[in-house]
Amino acid sequence: MSFVIASQLDESFNAQLRAHSSAPIVIDVPEETPWAAASQADLLVIRPSREWGRIKALARPAEWPGNLKWVYSASVGVDFYPRWLLDAPLVTCGRGVASEEIADYVIAAIYLQTKDLETVRARGPGAWKQAPLGRVAGTTLGIVGLGTIGSAVARRALAARMEVTAARRRSLPSPVRGVRLLDSVAAVVGSADHILLALPATDATRSVIDAAILARAKPGAHLINVARGSVLDQQALLDALDAGALGFATLDVTEPEPLPAGHPLWTHPRVRLTPHVASNYTVVRHALFDKIAADIDAYLRGEIPSDVVDATTGY
Numbered sequence: 001m002s003f004v005i006a007s008q009l010d011e012s013f014n015a016q017l018r019a020h021s022s023a024p025i026v027i028d029v030p031e032e033t034p035w036a037a038a039s040q041a042d043l044l045v046i047r048p049s050r051e052w053g054r055i056k057a058l059a060r061p062a063e064w065p066g067n068l069k070w071v072y073s074a075s076v077g078v079d080f081y082p083r084w085l086l087d088a089p090l091v092t093c094g095r096g097v098a099s100e101e102i103a104d105y106v107i108a109a110i111y112l113q114t115k116d117l118e119t120v121r122a123r124g125p126g127a128w129k130q131a132p133l134g135r136v137a138g139t140t141l142g143i144v145g146l147g148t149i150g151s152a153v154a155r156r157a158l159a160a161r162m163e164v165t166a167a168r169r170r171s172l173p174s175p176v177r178g179v180r181l182l183d184s185v186a187a188v189v190g191s192a193d194h195i196l197l198a199l200p201a202t203d204a205t206r207s208v209i210d211a212a213i214l215a216r217a218k219p220g221a222h223l224i225n226v227a228r229g230s231v232l233d234q235q236a237l238l239d240a241l242d243a244g245a246l247g248f249a250t251l252d253v254t255e256p257e258p259l260p261a262g263h264p265l266w267t268h269p270r271v272r273l274t275p276h277v278a279s280n281y282t283v284v285r286h287a288l289f290d291k292i293a294a295d296i297d298a299y300l301r302g303e304i305p306s307d308v309v310d311a312t313t314g315y
């Protein structure tokens, strides 16, 4: 019997899935009723479309999870989806697919903050003046959440001769040699010139970066959030920026997305806001396809596919 995949990904992606060596049947899933796949498919592939925001408010459908054996989230974060979605026999995610791209974004943010050549660009003899640039080597990057993104950033930062401190949830060693693990988020924030948020959005991490934690930051520190808006208390961030406790914030994520018109984060002089683009999907979609294809191979061989989501921790 053919393996049946219900997919929310785009038509060209689904055409690639159809060409997988297992010759699966691939069907489209209605955006509004993704649970319709429960009666038709073995695997449901989902992506974080806006429609999930509405579905999140709905009660768990009676037919869920039905005959489904596996749910595959294209995104590593599963916070976009209703909780009942994790109540399937197997849930896995696209962890790692975009980590290198996101790490490049973080390093770009650090260099823009410290070595913005545009600010010293000389357009004539009158502009031939000494102007101080900041420094990267010798400064400290503090990483909150040392998973695939945090690790990819840490490797780059160590190569740039930065000190790197980090906090993770579990009491395990650092996956990257040279990173100094600290025992609390507050200690990491207090140690850093650049603070990177790269932890998942879960019940435990909501507003984990609050006013008390931000009060520990070095004056002038630069905060970079590529995780989710919910991990950061946005009012506390604004207060810290206005009080000079923080120097600058680079935000690829906010809560909600987008922020309402007129929200102070849009135009704050010490905030650079980008529209959740760090993962660069058009570039990484091939990596996502390769990962899904390899995971289908593993599953059909009777093995456990990569990056199983733990429904109790939420990541």
Ligand SMILES: NC(=O)c1ccc[n+]([C@@H]2O[C@H](COP(=O)([O-])OP(=O)(O)OC[C@H]3O[C@@H](n4cnc5c(N)ncnc54)[C@H](OP(=O)(O)O)[C@@H]3O)[C@@H](O)[C@H]2O)c1
Pocket: 076, 077, 078, 095, 096, 098, 099, 102, 144, 145, 146, 147, 148, 149, 150, 167, 168, 169, 170, 171, 172, 185, 198, 199, 200, 201, 204, 205, 208, 226, 227, 228, 252, 253, 276, 277, 278, 279, 280, 315
């Ligand atoms: N901006 C974007 O476009 C974009 C794209 C992809 C992902 N993201 C976001 O980035 C997040 C991280 O991605 P990833 O691939 O690095 O995920 P990951 O590999 O699952 O890593 C998550 C890390 O966070 C740590 N963590 C969990 N709870 C924590 C807590 N309470 N305090 C401190 N650390 C905690 C984990 O600790 P342990 O290692 O000890 O478990 C792990 O090191 C995702 O969950 C997603 O929300 C954003």
